[in-house]
Amino acid sequence: MAYPNYYPFTAIVGQTSMKTALMLCGVDPTLGGVLVVGDKGSAKSTAARALTAVLPAITHRDGCQYRCDPDAPAAVCPVCNVEHPEDPLASSVRFVTLPLGASEERLTGSLDMEQVARGGPPEHAFRPGVLAEAHRGVLYIDEVNLLPARMVDILLDVAAMGVNNVQRDGIGLNHPSRFTLIGTMNPEEGNLRPQLLDRFALMVDVHATRDKQKRAEVVRRRFAYDADPEGFIKSWYKEQVEMRRQIYDAQCLLPQIKTDDATLLLISHLCCEFDVASLRADIVMNKASRALAALDGRDAVTPADVRRAAELALPHRRHRKTGEPIGLDSNKLDELMNNALQPA
Structure with a gap:
Protein backbone atom coordinates (compact mmCIF):
# COMPACT_ATOMS: atom_id res chain seq x y z
CA MET A 1 0.00 0.00 0.00
CA ALA A 2 1.39 3.39 -1.02
CA TYR A 3 1.63 6.38 1.29
CA PRO A 4 1.67 9.97 0.02
CA ASN A 5 5.03 11.38 -1.04
CA TYR A 6 4.95 14.31 1.35
CA TYR A 7 8.01 15.53 3.21
CA PRO A 8 8.53 12.95 5.98
CA PHE A 9 6.98 13.82 9.32
CA THR A 10 9.95 12.35 11.17
CA ALA A 11 12.38 14.52 9.19
CA ILE A 12 10.93 17.77 10.56
CA VAL A 13 13.55 19.42 12.76
CA GLY A 14 12.36 20.43 16.24
CA GLN A 15 8.75 21.68 16.63
CA THR A 16 8.11 19.03 19.28
CA SER A 17 4.85 20.53 20.56
CA MET A 18 3.35 20.73 17.08
CA LYS A 19 4.32 17.17 16.22
CA THR A 20 3.02 15.88 19.57
CA ALA A 21 -0.35 17.61 19.11
CA LEU A 22 -0.74 16.17 15.61
CA MET A 23 0.22 12.69 16.79
CA LEU A 24 -2.35 12.85 19.61
CA CYS A 25 -5.08 13.44 17.03
CA GLY A 26 -3.77 10.41 15.17
CA VAL A 27 -4.04 8.31 18.32
CA ASP A 28 -7.55 9.58 19.12
CA PRO A 29 -9.32 11.00 16.04
CA THR A 30 -12.27 12.01 18.26
CA LEU A 31 -10.12 14.71 19.86
CA HIS A 207 8.11 29.82 15.50
CA ALA A 208 11.11 29.20 13.28
CA THR A 209 14.05 28.15 15.43
CA ARG A 210 16.71 30.70 16.33
CA ASP A 211 19.30 27.95 16.81
CA LYS A 212 21.79 28.27 13.92
CA GLN A 213 22.63 24.55 13.91
CA LYS A 214 18.97 23.56 13.67
CA ARG A 215 18.26 26.17 11.00
CA ALA A 216 21.16 24.87 8.93
CA GLU A 217 19.85 21.31 9.32
CA VAL A 218 16.37 22.40 8.19
CA VAL A 219 17.85 23.90 5.02
CA ARG A 220 20.10 20.88 4.44
CA ARG A 221 17.18 18.46 4.64
CA ARG A 222 14.95 20.64 2.50
CA PHE A 223 17.53 20.85 -0.27
CA ALA A 224 17.99 17.07 -0.11
CA TYR A 225 14.24 16.53 -0.41
CA ASP A 226 13.82 18.98 -3.29
CA ALA A 227 16.75 17.43 -5.19
CA ASP A 228 15.48 13.84 -4.82
CA PRO A 229 12.08 13.52 -3.09
CA GLU A 230 11.84 9.76 -3.57
CA GLY A 231 15.36 9.11 -2.32
CA PHE A 232 14.92 11.40 0.67
CA ILE A 233 11.65 9.72 1.65
CA LYS A 234 13.32 6.31 1.40
CA SER A 235 16.12 7.48 3.68
CA TRP A 236 13.52 8.17 6.39
CA TYR A 237 11.55 4.96 5.79
CA LYS A 238 12.59 3.25 9.03
CA GLU A 239 11.70 6.26 11.19
CA GLN A 240 8.35 6.65 9.42
CA VAL A 241 7.45 2.99 9.93
CA GLU A 242 8.46 3.15 13.60
CA MET A 243 6.27 6.20 14.21
CA ARG A 244 3.33 4.61 12.37
CA ARG A 245 3.72 1.55 14.59
CA GLN A 246 3.89 3.73 17.70
CA ILE A 247 0.64 5.46 16.77
CA TYR A 248 -1.03 2.14 15.90
CA ASP A 249 0.05 0.59 19.21
CA ALA A 250 -1.25 3.66 21.03
CA GLN A 251 -4.60 3.37 19.24
CA CYS A 252 -4.86 -0.23 20.43
CA LEU A 253 -3.87 0.65 24.00
CA LEU A 254 -6.11 3.71 24.32
CA PRO A 255 -9.39 1.89 25.21
CA GLN A 256 -7.66 0.28 28.19
CA ILE A 257 -6.60 3.60 29.74
CA LYS A 258 -8.98 4.94 32.36
CA THR A 259 -8.90 8.29 34.14
CA ASP A 260 -9.31 8.04 37.92
CA ASP A 261 -11.25 10.53 40.03
CA ALA A 262 -8.13 12.29 41.28
CA THR A 263 -7.01 12.98 37.71
CA LEU A 264 -10.46 14.20 36.69
CA LEU A 265 -10.47 16.60 39.64
CA LEU A 266 -6.98 17.83 38.74
CA ILE A 267 -8.09 18.52 35.17
CA SER A 268 -11.19 20.42 36.28
CA HIS A 269 -9.15 22.33 38.87
CA LEU A 270 -6.77 23.59 36.17
CA CYS A 271 -9.65 24.55 33.89
CA CYS A 272 -11.32 26.54 36.68
CA GLU A 273 -8.12 28.26 37.78
CA PHE A 274 -7.38 29.37 34.23
CA ASP A 275 -10.93 30.71 33.93
CA VAL A 276 -11.98 28.39 31.12
CA ALA A 277 -15.74 28.49 30.59
CA SER A 278 -16.16 25.69 28.06
CA LEU A 279 -16.58 22.20 29.50
CA ARG A 280 -15.11 20.96 26.24
CA ALA A 281 -11.73 21.84 27.74
CA ASP A 282 -12.17 19.25 30.51
CA ILE A 283 -13.14 16.60 27.98
CA VAL A 284 -10.26 17.45 25.64
CA MET A 285 -7.71 17.42 28.48
CA ASN A 286 -8.99 14.01 29.55
CA LYS A 287 -8.67 12.62 26.02
CA ALA A 288 -5.28 14.24 25.41
CA SER A 289 -3.90 12.93 28.72
CA ARG A 290 -4.99 9.40 27.85
CA ALA A 291 -3.53 9.70 24.34
CA LEU A 292 -0.21 10.92 25.78
CA ALA A 293 -0.08 7.91 28.08
CA ALA A 294 -0.91 5.59 25.17
CA LEU A 295 1.85 7.09 23.00
CA ASP A 296 4.27 6.40 25.83
CA GLY A 297 3.04 2.81 26.11
CA ARG A 298 1.51 3.26 29.57
CA ASP A 299 -1.93 2.15 30.77
CA ALA A 300 -2.35 4.95 33.33
CA VAL A 301 -2.40 8.76 33.15
CA THR A 302 0.20 10.64 35.18
CA PRO A 303 0.21 14.26 36.41
CA ALA A 304 2.88 14.95 33.77
CA ASP A 305 0.38 13.90 31.09
CA VAL A 306 -2.19 16.28 32.55
CA ARG A 307 0.29 19.14 32.58
CA ARG A 308 1.25 18.51 28.95
CA ALA A 309 -2.42 18.28 27.98
CA ALA A 310 -3.09 21.62 29.69
CA GLU A 311 -0.35 23.28 27.63
CA LEU A 312 -2.10 22.15 24.45
CA ALA A 313 -5.79 22.41 25.39
CA LEU A 314 -6.07 25.58 27.49
CA PRO A 315 -4.13 28.46 25.85
CA HIS A 316 -6.87 29.28 23.33
CA ARG A 317 -9.76 28.64 25.74
CA ARG A 318 -8.87 30.63 28.83
CA HIS A 319 -10.56 33.97 29.38
CA ARG A 320 -8.37 36.78 28.02
CA LYS A 321 -8.54 40.52 28.32
CA THR A 322 -9.01 42.56 25.15
CA GLY A 323 -5.81 42.51 23.12
CA GLU A 324 -4.19 39.86 25.29
CA PRO A 325 -2.49 37.19 23.16
CA ILE A 326 -3.33 33.49 23.24
CA GLY A 327 -1.07 31.65 25.64
CA LEU A 328 -0.66 30.03 29.04
CA ASP A 329 1.42 31.18 32.00
CA SER A 330 3.76 28.24 32.56
CA ASN A 331 4.80 29.51 36.02
CA LYS A 332 1.17 29.63 37.11
CA LEU A 333 0.62 26.15 35.68
CA ASP A 334 3.60 24.81 37.65
CA GLU A 335 2.32 26.42 40.85
CA LEU A 336 -1.19 25.04 40.37
CA MET A 337 0.15 21.57 39.67
CA ASN A 338 2.45 21.61 42.70
CA ASN A 339 -0.27 22.85 45.03
CA ALA A 340 -2.82 20.35 43.75
CA LEU A 341 -0.43 17.44 44.18
CA GLN A 342 0.58 18.32 47.75
CA PRO A 343 -0.56 15.63 50.20
CA ALA A 344 -3.66 16.64 52.13
Whole structure:
Protein backbone atom coordinates (compact mmCIF):
# COMPACT_ATOMS: atom_id res chain seq x y z
CA MET A 1 0.00 0.00 0.00
CA ALA A 2 1.39 3.39 -1.02
CA TYR A 3 1.63 6.38 1.29
CA PRO A 4 1.67 9.97 0.02
CA ASN A 5 5.03 11.38 -1.04
CA TYR A 6 4.95 14.31 1.35
CA TYR A 7 8.01 15.53 3.21
CA PRO A 8 8.53 12.95 5.98
CA PHE A 9 6.98 13.82 9.32
CA THR A 10 9.95 12.35 11.17
CA ALA A 11 12.38 14.52 9.19
CA ILE A 12 10.93 17.77 10.56
CA VAL A 13 13.55 19.42 12.76
CA GLY A 14 12.36 20.43 16.24
CA GLN A 15 8.75 21.68 16.63
CA THR A 16 8.11 19.03 19.28
CA SER A 17 4.85 20.53 20.56
CA MET A 18 3.35 20.73 17.08
CA LYS A 19 4.32 17.17 16.22
CA THR A 20 3.02 15.88 19.57
CA ALA A 21 -0.35 17.61 19.11
CA LEU A 22 -0.74 16.17 15.61
CA MET A 23 0.22 12.69 16.79
CA LEU A 24 -2.35 12.85 19.61
CA CYS A 25 -5.08 13.44 17.03
CA GLY A 26 -3.77 10.41 15.17
CA VAL A 27 -4.04 8.31 18.32
CA ASP A 28 -7.55 9.58 19.12
CA PRO A 29 -9.32 11.00 16.04
CA THR A 30 -12.27 12.01 18.26
CA LEU A 31 -10.12 14.71 19.86
CA GLY A 32 -11.22 17.21 17.22
CA GLY A 33 -8.11 18.66 15.66
CA VAL A 34 -5.24 21.11 16.03
CA LEU A 35 -4.85 24.83 15.45
CA VAL A 36 -1.27 25.73 14.54
CA VAL A 37 -0.50 29.41 15.04
CA GLY A 38 2.75 30.96 13.90
CA ASP A 39 4.83 32.85 11.42
CA LYS A 40 5.30 31.84 7.82
CA GLY A 41 8.12 29.37 7.26
CA SER A 42 7.73 27.50 10.54
CA ALA A 43 6.72 24.13 8.97
CA LYS A 44 3.01 24.46 9.80
CA SER A 45 1.63 23.22 6.48
CA THR A 46 4.53 20.79 5.99
CA ALA A 47 3.74 19.02 9.27
CA ALA A 48 0.00 18.94 8.59
CA ARG A 49 0.49 17.22 5.23
CA ALA A 50 3.20 14.92 6.54
CA LEU A 51 0.97 13.58 9.31
CA THR A 52 -1.08 11.34 7.03
CA ALA A 53 1.99 9.29 6.05
CA VAL A 54 2.54 8.19 9.66
CA LEU A 55 -1.10 7.42 10.42
CA PRO A 56 -2.13 3.75 10.28
CA ALA A 57 -4.09 2.72 7.19
CA ILE A 58 -7.89 2.55 7.19
CA THR A 59 -10.06 -0.07 5.47
CA HIS A 60 -12.91 0.72 3.08
CA ARG A 61 -14.79 -0.71 0.14
CA ASP A 62 -13.64 -0.10 -3.43
CA GLY A 63 -15.68 2.73 -4.95
CA CYS A 64 -17.02 4.07 -1.64
CA GLN A 65 -17.02 7.86 -1.90
CA TYR A 66 -17.34 8.26 1.87
CA ARG A 67 -14.63 5.73 2.77
CA CYS A 68 -17.05 4.17 5.24
CA ASP A 69 -15.83 1.83 7.93
CA PRO A 70 -16.83 -1.55 6.42
CA ASP A 71 -18.11 -2.65 9.84
CA ALA A 72 -20.28 0.47 10.23
CA PRO A 73 -21.24 1.81 6.78
CA ALA A 74 -23.23 4.99 6.28
CA ALA A 75 -26.92 4.37 5.73
CA VAL A 76 -26.86 6.43 2.51
CA CYS A 77 -23.85 4.65 1.00
CA PRO A 78 -24.91 2.77 -2.17
CA VAL A 79 -21.62 0.81 -2.23
CA CYS A 80 -21.26 -0.45 1.33
CA ASN A 81 -24.85 -1.53 1.96
CA VAL A 82 -24.71 -4.51 -0.37
CA GLU A 83 -22.92 -7.82 0.00
CA HIS A 84 -19.23 -7.85 -0.93
CA PRO A 85 -17.42 -11.14 -1.42
CA GLU A 86 -14.02 -9.46 -1.65
CA ASP A 87 -12.02 -8.12 1.29
CA PRO A 88 -11.98 -4.36 1.99
CA LEU A 89 -9.15 -2.24 0.68
CA ALA A 90 -6.51 -0.70 2.92
CA SER A 91 -5.56 2.90 2.12
CA SER A 92 -3.69 5.75 3.71
CA VAL A 93 -5.71 8.42 5.47
CA ARG A 94 -6.86 11.16 3.13
CA PHE A 95 -5.50 14.70 3.37
CA VAL A 96 -8.15 17.08 2.05
CA THR A 97 -7.60 20.81 1.68
CA LEU A 98 -10.36 23.41 1.83
CA PRO A 99 -9.20 26.43 -0.21
CA LEU A 100 -10.24 29.84 1.10
CA GLY A 101 -12.00 30.61 -2.17
CA ALA A 102 -14.04 27.40 -2.23
CA SER A 103 -17.79 27.68 -2.73
CA GLU A 104 -20.35 26.44 -0.23
CA GLU A 105 -21.30 23.70 -2.70
CA ARG A 106 -17.68 22.57 -2.91
CA LEU A 107 -17.63 22.24 0.86
CA THR A 108 -20.96 20.46 1.38
CA GLY A 109 -21.40 18.63 -1.90
CA SER A 110 -24.43 18.86 -4.17
CA LEU A 111 -27.35 16.89 -5.59
CA ASP A 112 -27.79 16.30 -9.31
CA MET A 113 -31.43 17.39 -9.56
CA GLU A 114 -31.75 16.17 -13.14
CA GLN A 115 -30.91 12.66 -11.97
CA VAL A 116 -33.37 13.00 -9.07
CA ALA A 117 -36.06 14.20 -11.50
CA ARG A 118 -35.53 11.05 -13.55
CA GLY A 119 -36.42 9.03 -10.48
CA GLY A 120 -32.96 8.34 -9.13
CA PRO A 121 -32.56 8.11 -5.33
CA PRO A 122 -30.71 11.04 -3.69
CA GLU A 123 -27.79 8.84 -2.62
CA HIS A 124 -27.05 8.05 -6.29
CA ALA A 125 -27.42 11.70 -7.28
CA PHE A 126 -25.05 13.04 -4.64
CA ARG A 127 -21.85 14.72 -5.77
CA PRO A 128 -19.47 14.64 -2.81
CA GLY A 129 -17.81 17.77 -1.49
CA VAL A 130 -14.89 18.34 0.84
CA LEU A 131 -16.87 17.21 3.89
CA ALA A 132 -17.52 13.80 2.32
CA GLU A 133 -13.94 13.44 1.06
CA ALA A 134 -12.54 14.25 4.52
CA HIS A 135 -14.60 11.64 6.40
CA ARG A 136 -12.19 9.46 8.44
CA GLY A 137 -9.36 11.68 7.24
CA VAL A 138 -7.70 15.04 7.75
CA LEU A 139 -9.35 18.32 6.73
CA TYR A 140 -6.77 21.07 6.35
CA ILE A 141 -7.47 24.80 6.19
CA ASP A 142 -4.61 27.21 5.68
CA GLU A 143 -5.25 30.74 6.98
CA VAL A 144 -8.35 29.43 8.72
CA ASN A 145 -8.88 32.83 10.36
CA LEU A 146 -9.69 34.26 6.92
CA LEU A 147 -12.43 31.71 6.18
CA PRO A 148 -15.80 33.38 5.33
CA ALA A 149 -18.35 33.40 8.15
CA ARG A 150 -20.86 31.20 6.31
CA MET A 151 -18.24 28.49 5.76
CA VAL A 152 -17.31 28.70 9.44
CA ASP A 153 -20.95 28.17 10.42
CA ILE A 154 -21.19 25.05 8.25
CA LEU A 155 -17.97 23.66 9.70
CA LEU A 156 -19.20 24.31 13.25
CA ASP A 157 -22.45 22.44 12.60
CA VAL A 158 -20.75 19.46 11.01
CA ALA A 159 -17.99 19.32 13.62
CA ALA A 160 -20.62 19.26 16.37
CA MET A 161 -22.86 16.60 14.82
CA GLY A 162 -20.44 14.52 12.76
CA VAL A 163 -23.02 14.66 9.97
CA ASN A 164 -23.32 16.80 6.85
CA ASN A 165 -26.83 17.68 5.71
CA VAL A 166 -27.25 18.56 2.03
CA GLN A 167 -30.56 20.14 0.97
CA ARG A 168 -31.76 21.28 -2.42
CA ASP A 169 -35.31 21.95 -3.66
CA GLY A 170 -36.87 19.97 -0.86
CA ILE A 171 -34.62 16.95 -1.36
CA GLY A 172 -32.18 16.12 1.41
CA LEU A 173 -29.34 13.74 2.16
CA ASN A 174 -27.30 13.19 5.33
CA HIS A 175 -23.90 11.58 5.36
CA PRO A 176 -21.26 11.06 8.07
CA SER A 177 -18.42 13.55 8.20
CA ARG A 178 -16.00 12.96 11.04
CA PHE A 179 -12.51 14.26 10.47
CA THR A 180 -9.43 15.64 12.14
CA LEU A 181 -9.50 19.38 11.55
CA ILE A 182 -6.09 21.02 11.17
CA GLY A 183 -6.03 24.77 10.76
CA THR A 184 -3.06 27.08 10.40
CA MET A 185 -2.99 30.83 10.79
CA ASN A 186 -0.74 33.83 11.18
CA PRO A 187 -2.15 35.90 14.09
CA GLU A 188 -0.97 39.10 12.42
CA GLU A 189 -3.58 38.52 9.69
CA GLY A 190 -6.65 38.45 11.94
CA ASN A 191 -8.30 36.55 14.76
CA LEU A 192 -10.44 33.44 14.74
CA ARG A 193 -14.08 33.44 15.85
CA PRO A 194 -14.33 32.10 19.44
CA GLN A 195 -16.86 29.45 18.41
CA LEU A 196 -14.47 27.94 15.88
CA LEU A 197 -11.48 28.44 18.15
CA ASP A 198 -13.11 26.21 20.77
CA ARG A 199 -13.68 23.48 18.17
CA PHE A 200 -9.96 22.96 17.82
CA ALA A 201 -9.11 20.50 20.57
CA LEU A 202 -5.47 21.54 20.78
CA MET A 203 -3.46 24.62 19.90
CA VAL A 204 0.25 25.15 19.41
CA ASP A 205 2.17 28.37 18.83
CA VAL A 206 5.16 27.72 16.57
CA HIS A 207 8.11 29.82 15.50
CA ALA A 208 11.11 29.20 13.28
CA THR A 209 14.05 28.15 15.43
CA ARG A 210 16.71 30.70 16.33
CA ASP A 211 19.30 27.95 16.81
CA LYS A 212 21.79 28.27 13.92
CA GLN A 213 22.63 24.55 13.91
CA LYS A 214 18.97 23.56 13.67
CA ARG A 215 18.26 26.17 11.00
CA ALA A 216 21.16 24.87 8.93
CA GLU A 217 19.85 21.31 9.32
CA VAL A 218 16.37 22.40 8.19
CA VAL A 219 17.85 23.90 5.02
CA ARG A 220 20.10 20.88 4.44
CA ARG A 221 17.18 18.46 4.64
CA ARG A 222 14.95 20.64 2.50
CA PHE A 223 17.53 20.85 -0.27
CA ALA A 224 17.99 17.07 -0.11
CA TYR A 225 14.24 16.53 -0.41
CA ASP A 226 13.82 18.98 -3.29
CA ALA A 227 16.75 17.43 -5.19
CA ASP A 228 15.48 13.84 -4.82
CA PRO A 229 12.08 13.52 -3.09
CA GLU A 230 11.84 9.76 -3.57
CA GLY A 231 15.36 9.11 -2.32
CA PHE A 232 14.92 11.40 0.67
CA ILE A 233 11.65 9.72 1.65
CA LYS A 234 13.32 6.31 1.40
CA SER A 235 16.12 7.48 3.68
CA TRP A 236 13.52 8.17 6.39
CA TYR A 237 11.55 4.96 5.79
CA LYS A 238 12.59 3.25 9.03
CA GLU A 239 11.70 6.26 11.19
CA GLN A 240 8.35 6.65 9.42
CA VAL A 241 7.45 2.99 9.93
CA GLU A 242 8.46 3.15 13.60
CA MET A 243 6.27 6.20 14.21
CA ARG A 244 3.33 4.61 12.37
CA ARG A 245 3.72 1.55 14.59
CA GLN A 246 3.89 3.73 17.70
CA ILE A 247 0.64 5.46 16.77
CA TYR A 248 -1.03 2.14 15.90
CA ASP A 249 0.05 0.59 19.21
CA ALA A 250 -1.25 3.66 21.03
CA GLN A 251 -4.60 3.37 19.24
CA CYS A 252 -4.86 -0.23 20.43
CA LEU A 253 -3.87 0.65 24.00
CA LEU A 254 -6.11 3.71 24.32
CA PRO A 255 -9.39 1.89 25.21
CA GLN A 256 -7.66 0.28 28.19
CA ILE A 257 -6.60 3.60 29.74
CA LYS A 258 -8.98 4.94 32.36
CA THR A 259 -8.90 8.29 34.14
CA ASP A 260 -9.31 8.04 37.92
CA ASP A 261 -11.25 10.53 40.03
CA ALA A 262 -8.13 12.29 41.28
CA THR A 263 -7.01 12.98 37.71
CA LEU A 264 -10.46 14.20 36.69
CA LEU A 265 -10.47 16.60 39.64
CA LEU A 266 -6.98 17.83 38.74
CA ILE A 267 -8.09 18.52 35.17
CA SER A 268 -11.19 20.42 36.28
CA HIS A 269 -9.15 22.33 38.87
CA LEU A 270 -6.77 23.59 36.17
CA CYS A 271 -9.65 24.55 33.89
CA CYS A 272 -11.32 26.54 36.68
CA GLU A 273 -8.12 28.26 37.78
CA PHE A 274 -7.38 29.37 34.23
CA ASP A 275 -10.93 30.71 33.93
CA VAL A 276 -11.98 28.39 31.12
CA ALA A 277 -15.74 28.49 30.59
CA SER A 278 -16.16 25.69 28.06
CA LEU A 279 -16.58 22.20 29.50
CA ARG A 280 -15.11 20.96 26.24
CA ALA A 281 -11.73 21.84 27.74
CA ASP A 282 -12.17 19.25 30.51
CA ILE A 283 -13.14 16.60 27.98
CA VAL A 284 -10.26 17.45 25.64
CA MET A 285 -7.71 17.42 28.48
CA ASN A 286 -8.99 14.01 29.55
CA LYS A 287 -8.67 12.62 26.02
CA ALA A 288 -5.28 14.24 25.41
CA SER A 289 -3.90 12.93 28.72
CA ARG A 290 -4.99 9.40 27.85
CA ALA A 291 -3.53 9.70 24.34
CA LEU A 292 -0.21 10.92 25.78
CA ALA A 293 -0.08 7.91 28.08
CA ALA A 294 -0.91 5.59 25.17
CA LEU A 295 1.85 7.09 23.00
CA ASP A 296 4.27 6.40 25.83
CA GLY A 297 3.04 2.81 26.11
CA ARG A 298 1.51 3.26 29.57
CA ASP A 299 -1.93 2.15 30.77
CA ALA A 300 -2.35 4.95 33.33
CA VAL A 301 -2.40 8.76 33.15
CA THR A 302 0.20 10.64 35.18
CA PRO A 303 0.21 14.26 36.41
CA ALA A 304 2.88 14.95 33.77
CA ASP A 305 0.38 13.90 31.09
CA VAL A 306 -2.19 16.28 32.55
CA ARG A 307 0.29 19.14 32.58
CA ARG A 308 1.25 18.51 28.95
CA ALA A 309 -2.42 18.28 27.98
CA ALA A 310 -3.09 21.62 29.69
CA GLU A 311 -0.35 23.28 27.63
CA LEU A 312 -2.10 22.15 24.45
CA ALA A 313 -5.79 22.41 25.39
CA LEU A 314 -6.07 25.58 27.49
CA PRO A 315 -4.13 28.46 25.85
CA HIS A 316 -6.87 29.28 23.33
CA ARG A 317 -9.76 28.64 25.74
CA ARG A 318 -8.87 30.63 28.83
CA HIS A 319 -10.56 33.97 29.38
CA ARG A 320 -8.37 36.78 28.02
CA LYS A 321 -8.54 40.52 28.32
CA THR A 322 -9.01 42.56 25.15
CA GLY A 323 -5.81 42.51 23.12
CA GLU A 324 -4.19 39.86 25.29
CA PRO A 325 -2.49 37.19 23.16
CA ILE A 326 -3.33 33.49 23.24
CA GLY A 327 -1.07 31.65 25.64
CA LEU A 328 -0.66 30.03 29.04
CA ASP A 329 1.42 31.18 32.00
CA SER A 330 3.76 28.24 32.56
CA ASN A 331 4.80 29.51 36.02
CA LYS A 332 1.17 29.63 37.11
CA LEU A 333 0.62 26.15 35.68
CA ASP A 334 3.60 24.81 37.65
CA GLU A 335 2.32 26.42 40.85
CA LEU A 336 -1.19 25.04 40.37
CA MET A 337 0.15 21.57 39.67
CA ASN A 338 2.45 21.61 42.70
CA ASN A 339 -0.27 22.85 45.03
CA ALA A 340 -2.82 20.35 43.75
CA LEU A 341 -0.43 17.44 44.18
CA GLN A 342 0.58 18.32 47.75
CA PRO A 343 -0.56 15.63 50.20
CA ALA A 344 -3.66 16.64 52.13
